Each structure stands twice: as C-alpha cells, then as structure tokens.
Amino acid sequence: MDLALAVGLQVLTGVAMLVIVSLGLAVVFGMMRVINLAHGEFMMLGAFAAVLASGAGLSLWVAMLVVAPVAVGLFGLVVERLLIRRLYGRMVDTMLATWGLSLALVGGMTMLVGNSVSGVSAPLGSVAIGGFRTSGYDLFLIGAAVALSLGVWAALRFTRWGLVARGTMQDAETASALGVAPDRVYAATFVAGAALSGLAGALLAPLSGVVPTMGAAYIARAFITVITGGAAILAGTLSASGLLGTVSTLGTFLSTPVLGEVAMLAVAIVLLRLLPRGITGRVFRRAL
Amino acid sequence: MTAAGRAALHIGAAAALAAAAVTVLPGALELFALINATVWAAMALLALSLAFAWGAGGILCFGQTAFFGLGGYAYAVAGINFGDGALAVPVALAVATLAAAALGWLMFYGRVGDVYMGVITLTVTLILFKFANSTAGEQWRIGAAPLGGFNGIPQTPPLNWPGEPDNALTPEQVFVFAVLCLFGCYAAVKLVLLTRFGRVAVAIKENELRAELLGYDVRAHRLGVFTIGGAMAGLAGVLFANCVFVSPTMFSLAYAGQVVIWVLVGGVGTFAGPMAACVALQALTAWAGTVPGFDPNLLLGGVLLLAVVAVPRGLLPTAQSLLVRLRPRPRRRGAEERPMAPAE
Numbered sequence: 001m002d003l004a005l006a007v008g009l010q011v012l013t014g015v016a017m018l019v020i021v022s023l024g025l026a027v028v029f030g031m032m033r034v035i036n037l038a039h040g041e042f043m044m045l046g047a048f049a050a051v052l053a054s055g056a057g058l059s060l061w062v063a064m065l066v067v068a069p070v071a072v073g074l075f076g077l078v079v080e081r082l083l084i085r086r087l088y089g090r091m092v093d094t095m096l097a098t099w100g101l102s103l104a105l106v107g108g109m110t111m112l113v114g115n116s117v118s119g120v121s122a123p124l125g126s127v128a129i130g131g132f133r134t135s136g137y138d139l140f141l142i143g144a145a146v147a148l149s150l151g152v153w154a155a156l157r158f159t160r161w162g163l164v165a166r167g168t169m170q171d172a173e174t175a176s177a178l179g180v181a182p183d184r185v186y187a188a189t190f191v192a193g194a195a196l197s198g199l200a201g202a203l204l205a206p207l208s209g210v211v212p213t214m215g216a217a218y219i220a221r222a223f224i225t226v227i228t229g230g231a232a233i234l235a236g237t238l239s240a241s242g243l244l245g246t247v248s249t250l251g252t253f254l255s256t257p258v259l260g261e262v263a264m265l266a267v268a269i270v271l272l273r274l275l276p277r278g279i280t281g282r283v284f285r286r287a288l
Numbered sequence: 289m290t291a292a293g294r295a296a297l298h299i300g301a302a303a304a305l306a307a308a309a310v311t312v313l314p315g316a317l318e319l320f321a322l323i324n325a326t327v328w329a330a331m332a333l334l335a336l337s338l339a340f341a342w343g344a345g346g347i348l349c350f351g352q353t354a355f356f357g358l359g360g361y362a363y364a365v366a367g368i369n370f371g372d373g374a375l376a377v378p379v380a381l382a383v384a385t386l387a388a389a390a391l392g393w394l395m396f397y398g399r400v401g402d403v404y405m406g407v408i409t410l411t412v413t414l415i416l417f418k419f420a421n422s423t424a425g426e427q428w429r430i431g432a433a434p435l436g437g438f439n440g441i442p443q444t445p446p447l448n449w450p451g452e453p454d455n456a457l458t459p460e461q462v463f464v465f466a467v468l469c470l471f472g473c474y475a476a477v478k479l480v481l482l483t484r485f486g487r488v489a490v491a492i493k494e495n496e497l498r499a500e501l502l503g504y505d506v507r508a509h510r511l512g513v514f515t516i517g518g519a520m521a522g523l524a525g526v527l528f529a530n531c532v533f534v535s536p537t538m539f540s541l542a543y544a545g546q547v548v549i550w551v552l553v554g555g556v557g558t559f560a561g562p563m564a565a566c567v568a569l570q571a572l573t574a575w576a577g578t579v580p581g582f583d584p585n586l587l588l589g590g591v592l593l594l595a596v597v598a599v600p601r602g603l604l605p606t607a608q609s610l611l612v613r614l615r616p617r618p619r620r621r622g623a624e625e626r627p628m629a630p631a632e
Contacts, residue, residue: 035403086597091403092348096552097596099350103545104589111583216541220414223407258422265415269408273398 006132007253013138014252015245016145020203021218022225022237023148024196029226030233031169031189034084035095038102039197039222040215044109046072046198047205047214051118060123068202069195076194080187088186102215109212117209137206144203148196153234165189221261224268230278239279244268295478298560306471314460322463323531324574328567329466330527333473335550335566336559337520340477343557344486345513346493348402351409352521352547354391354416357538359384359522360444360529361420361435367445368433372453373530376445380526381519388518389511396507396514410544417539440535447530459531466527470563473520477559480516489513542585549588553595555602565603 025039036042046068053063083101087094122137156162168175168185176182201214208214225244229236244264251260275282313325338352362383366376391412395405424437433441446456447465457465480486489509492499500506525538537543550569554561569591573584599606 035407083593083597092406093596093600095403095406096548097593099545099548100589100592100594100596102589103542103585104593107583107586107589111581111586216414220411224411227404227407256422258418262415262419265411268411269394272400272404272408273394276399276401276404 002132006134007250009134009138010253011246011249012142014249015241016142017204018221018225018241018245018248019145019149019237020141020200022222022229022241023152024193024198024200025222026226026229026233026237027152027196028190028193030231030236031165031193032088032186033091034088034190035091035098035223036193037095037099037219038079038105038215040217040219041102041105041109042072042076042194042197042215043201043204043218044210044212044215045075045105046201047210048109048113048201049198050202050205051120051210054120060120064202064205065199069199072198072201073191073195075198076191077187079194080190084190085183085186102219106212106215113212115212117211119208119210120206122206141203148199149234149238152196156233161188221264224265228268228271228278230275230280230282232280236278236280239283240268243271243279292482295482299475299478302471302474302560306467309467310464314463319459323459326459326463326466326531327528328570329463329470330524330531331546331550331570332563332566333466333470333524333527334521334547335554335562336470336473336477337517337524338547338551339554339556339559339562340520341514341517342551343559343562344477344481344493345489345510345517346402346496347510347514347517348406349409349514349517350406350548351411351413351544352517353539353544354409354413355384355388355518355521356525356528356543357413357416357420357534357536358387359525360534360538361441361525362522363526363529364441364444364534365430365433365435368441368443369431371445373445373447373456374450374453377447377526381522384522384525385515385519388521389515392511392514392518396510399507413539413544414541417536417541420536420539436535438536440533440537442533444529444533462527462530466531469523469527473523474559474563477516477520485509485512542588545592546588549592549595551602553591553599553603555604555606558602558604561602561604 021043024042025036028034028036028039049068049071050060050063053067054060058067079101083097084094087097122135126133127136127139156166164175164180165185165188167178168180168182172182175185200218204218208217221244225237225240228244229238229240244267247267248260248264251263253260271279314322317325334352334356337355338349341347341349341352359380363373363376363380366379367373370376391409394400395408400408420435420440421438423435424439426434428435428437435441447462448454448456481490488499488504489512491502492504492506492509496506525534528534528538546569550566551562553569554563554565569588573587576582576584576587595602
C-alpha cells in the first residue's frame with residue numbers, strides 16, 4: 001500500500017514536471033503557431049536568474065517565483081521585438097531562427113559563466129509517507145503544476161486579455177477590424193510564454209544542476225509533449241503530460257531513467273502515427 | 289541547355305575537382321591536415337545528404353545526425369565483431385538505411401506535417417544521444433564491442449582492403465576513399481533528379497497538394513528520398529568513424545544543428561552550396577575554436593540567425609540571382625531563372 005502510494009506520487013511528480021516544462025512552449029505554440037526551439041535556453045536563463053538572485057541574498061522563493069519569470073519575460077520581449085516579429089507566418093524560418101538563438105545563448109552563457117555546474121539545494125526537506133520518505137519539494141512541484149495550469153486557464157477563460165488573445169489567434173484580421181492591435185497581442189503572448197519558460201527553469205533548478213547546456217535535457221521532452229498534445233493549450237498539455245509522464249515514470253521505476261525516456265518517446269511516436277494532429281486534434285477539440 | 293546537359297556539366301566539374309583533390313592534397317598536406325580534410329569530406333557528405341532530403345524532397349529533417357551516428361556505431365560494432373572493417377561498411381549502410389526507412393514510414397505514412405517532422409527527427413537524435421551516453425559499463429556490449437557510454441568506442445577499427453583484414457588503409461587512402469564517396473554520392477543525387485522518381489519528388493516539394501491531386505504517391509516518394517538521404521548520412525558516419533572514432537557526440541544537438549546551418553547557409557535546393565558552406569564553416573569554427581575564451585556555438589548560432597533573417601534563400605541561390613541580374617539580358621524568352629529548381 002505504501003509502495004503503491006510512493007509510486008503514485010512519483011508518477012504525479014513526473015506528470016507535474018512535464019506540465020511545468022511544456023507550458024511555456026505550449027502557450028507560444030498553441031496561440032501563435034510559433035515553435036520556439038530556444039525554449040530550453042529560456043529555461044536555462046530562468047534557472048541562472050534564480051541562482052544568481054538567491055546568491056545575491058534574496059529569498060529562494062522570491063528568486064524562483066518572481067525574479068526568474070520577470071527576467072526571462074523581459075528577455076522574451078527583446079527577442080520578440082528583434083527577431084520573432086520579422087518571421088510571423090514563416091513557421092519553418094522561425095524554428096531555424098530560434099534554433100540559432102538557442103545555440104548562440106548556449107555559447108554566450110558558456111563564455112560568461114564557464115562550463116561549470118552551479119545550483120541551489122531543494123528546500124522543504126522530506127515528508128514521510130508510511131514507510132517511505134519523499135521530498136517535500138516534489139509535493140511543491142505538483143502543487144505548482146496545478147496552480148500554473150489553473151492560472152493559465154483562468155487567464156484565458158475569464159480575463160479580457162485572454163478573450164482578446166483567443167480572438168486574435170482565431171482571426172487576426174477580424175480582431176484588428178474590431179480595434180485590437182494583433183502585433184501587441186502577439187508580443188504579449190510571447191512574453192507570457194517566455195516568462196512561463198523562465199519560471200519552469202527556476203522551479204527545476206533545485207532538482208538539476210544549472211549549466212549553460214541544461215536546456216537540451218528538457219527540450220526534447222517539452223516538444224514531444226506539446227506536439228502529442230496538439231493545438232489546445234491546456235487540454236493538450238495536460239493530457240499529453242498525463243500520458244507521457246506516467247509512461248516515463250513507470251519505465252524509470254521498472255528499469256532505468258534513460259529507458260523510461262525511450263519508452264516515452266516510443267509511445268509519443270506511435271501516438272503521432274495514429275493521431276497526426278495530436279490528442280486534441282481528435283478529442284477535447286473545443287477545449288482551451 | 290537541357291537538364292541532362294547541365295547535370296553532366298556539373299558532374300564533370302565535380303569530377304575534375306575530386307581528381308584534383310585526390311592527386312594534389314595527399315602529397316601537399318601534413319598528416320594531421322589530411323585527416324582533417326577527410327573529416328571535412330565526411331561532413332560535406334552529411335551536408336549533401338540533408339541537402340538532398342530537404343532541397344529535393346522538401347523534408348525538414350533536423351535529425352540527420354541520427355543516421356550519421358547510427359552508421360558510425362554500426363560500423364564500429366560490426367568491425368570489432370568481424371575483425372574486418374570492409375565487411376562492416378555494408379552493415380553500417382544497412383542499419384542507417386533501415387533506420388531511415390522505419391522513421392520515414394512512421395512520419396510520411398502517418399501524414400505528419402513538416403514542422404512536426406522537424407521536431408520528431410530532432411527528438412530521435414537527442415534520444416539516441418542520451419541512450420548512447422548511458423551505455424557505460426560492461427553490461428552494454430554488442431558481441432565483442434563495448435558501447436562505452438560517454439567515451440564512445442575509441443578502438444573503432446580502421447578500413448581495410450576487402451578480404452584482407454590485416455591490410456588497413458593508410459590515411460592517404462582513406463582520404464581518397466572519402467573523396468570518391470563524396471563525388472559518387474554527388475553524381476548519384478544529380479542523376480536521381482533526372483529520373484522520373486526525382487522529378488516527381490521535386491514536384492511534391494514544390495506543391496504537395498497539386499502533385500497528390502495529379503495522382504502521384506506523395507508518401508512513397510518522400511519515403512524514397514528520405515531513405516536515400518539516411519543511407520548517405522550513414523556512409524558519412526562510416527567515414528567520420530574512420531578518421532576520428534564513434535562517440536555519442538555524433539548524435540549531439542551541436543552536430544545536428546551544424547548540418548542544418550550548412551544547408552541553410554549554402555542554399556536549400558542546391559547541392560554544391562551546402563557542401564561549400566560546410567567546408568567554409570568548419571574552417572571558420574576550427575579557427576574560432578583557437579580563439580581563447582570564445583565559444584564556437586555563439587558563432588554558429590549567430591550565423592544561423594543571420595542566414596535566416598538576412599539571406600533566407602542561402603548564399604548560392606542569392607549569388608546566382610545576383611549574377612543573373614548583373615549579366616546583360618539575353619534576348620531569348622524564359623531567361624528569368626527558376627529559383628526553386630534544384631540546380632547545382
């Protein structure tokens with residue numbers, strides 16, 4: 001019983017991590033049809049922002065939950081102004097340009113801080129569940145994933161900004177005829193996505209080492225989740241994370257972490273073979 | 289000039305270049321530089337493989353290195369087990385070809401869109417990278433060959449004359465072999481484009497829907513192009529394994545990125561452009577690597593960014609259309625170049 005609970009908790013943590021890692025990418029892809037290959041490096045910047053801020057004496061929570069998303073959001077604004085806005089509608093070119101950005105960020109960061117691992121230790125200690133102990137931070141991550149999903153859902157569903165954003169994505173011309181400036185909506189959406197990526201990097205910083213090349217470890221997972229999920233931002237991310245996170249964690253539990261990831265990739269590819277438009281291309285079509 | 293005449297001209301020029309390289313370079317270069325030149329030839333073949341898949345087939349493959357690495361690993365593993373490098377080459381080619389065919393079947397028959405294709409292929413090579421990195425330890429071996437995890441397989445066997453396992457090729461001979469492979473593949477892709485299969489593949493790239501409505505099987509043609517590209521990348525992996533050795537780096541994001549950069553900078557839709565861009569950028573990164581405190585990734589990323597924003601068509605097509613514009617207008621009609629045709 002305790003074992004089942006512990007494994008269940010592991011699965012939930014795996015799913016939560018996937019949600020956190022993919023949400024920023026899903027917002028940008030789902031709303032703008034822009035595939036941001038520098039997503040992993042945005043996370044890396046968020047992680048560095050958190051580490052630097054907490055090193056400068058800020059409380060770790062402020063560093064992770066405030067400094068990182070704000071810093072990466074501002075960086076996203078610069079990127080959108082200088083790069084992404086030139087390439088709207090050219091999906092493949094955007095992918096290539098953001099890939100160039102990702103390489104340049106890895107290179108630039110390596111030059112700035114060197115190729116050494118820095119990091120922060122996970123707060124919150126450990127929690128006992130029957131005969132097992134689990135990290136309190138894992139529980140916090142599950143809570144954070146739920147809070148983030150609810151936050152994105154509420155922002156899209158209930159705020160004026162969410163309504164305007166959804167309208168612009170559906171039909172930019174009509175929105176613009178009604179007095180909305182699509183440019184600004186795109187910019188704001190990209191910044192929101194970048195901020196979510198930065199937050200994700202900061203949240204995962206205590207679990208992994210912070211190095212300039214850390215983005216590559218997440219990017220494959222994030223992409224496969226978003227693409228398996230399909231166009232609906234939340235329903236897609238949540239359903240794909242739920243499925244793939246479970247597969248990956250159970251695979252890890254039964255064999256090794258790498259085989260867990262390989263199993264997850266295999267499931268994702270088979271799923272894409274069956275549902276080329278992702279899960280939400282077939283079910284939950286009208287969901288957010 | 290007819291398409292066949294143009295192709296013959298290009299193949300002839302390439303043959304002359306290859307002959308010059310084979311006769312002059314082995315005598316003129318130091319051993320280290322010669323091995324480097326062999327690596328560049330292997331990389332140019334890798335660039336050519338993607339230039340074919342992307343330029344002639346319109347397949348956005350970000351993970352061409354998956355087949356490059358698989359070819360290299362298969363060569364090393366088979367070579368160690370057989371004790372004969374020449375026998376390992378067909379095995380390596382078969383592994384790369386089958387892998388490309390299997391992945392292509394999943395993507396094209398699943399009707400995955402082109403952007404998704406890019407992401408799936410990239411993910412595949414990243415997963416292979418992680419997997420190869422995690423194969424350290426005694427339990428990870430195929431036959432007599434340990435996979436070696438992060439360190440790869442340092443004792444990658446050298447190529448040898450067929451049937452004479454003890455008679456290994458000298459570095460000069462490996463260089464000649466690499467140049468011959470590169471030339472052979474270049475001639476092969478040029479000729480493929482002249483066949484019905486090649487012309488249909490280009491038609492599909494130009495307008496998938498129209499080609500399909502005209503009754504061509506988009507999936508089968510794409511699969512064919514992708515598989516040929518994968519096989520060439522596998523051959524490039526074999527050559528690379530011969531001058532360096534196989535390691536998980538062959539699957540890495542940096543390598544996967546470089547290939548795309550070469551093709552994009554050289555010009556999608558051309559073959560000579562990506563190969564030239566490959567050599568030029570390798571020379572540039574090799575130079576940048578000697579500047580202390582400078583990270584070559586920054587340079588590569590910058591070049592890619594600049595290429596997408598400033599010269600989206602690539603250097604060779606841009607140069608060609610500049611030349612056409614500068615040249616005095618010939619009288620005949622239809623002198624306007626066809627920018628999408630896979631020229632050189």
